[in-house]
Amino acid sequence: MYNRTQNENGSYNTRCLDCFITIAFSVETEKELDQREMRHICPEKALAGLLVREQSIASRSLAN
Numbered sequence: 001m002y003n004r005t006q007n008e009n010g011s012y013n014t015r016c017l018d019c020f021i022t023i024a025f026s027v028e029t030e031k032e033l034d035q036r037e038m039r040h041i042c043p044e045k046a047l048a049g050l051l052v053r054e055q056s057i058a059s060r061s062l063a064n
């Protein structure tokens with residue numbers, strides 16, 4: 001999830017709602033926003049993904 005805002009001069013900013021990092025600032029086009037958002041590797045999501053993976057490994061080894 002990203003929070004896009006528009007500046008008075010018509011350029012855009014976008015911020016990640018998971019880690020609250022500003023990904024792009026004063027970007028000219030929405031296309032560029034899309035690209036910046038796609039390239040964002042979210043530390044919050046990466047961490048959540050790691051935890052989920054560890055839990056599934058833990059539950060698997062318990063079942064064995």
Ligand SMILES: [Zn+2]
Binds near residue numbers: 017041043
């Ligand atoms: Zn993020």
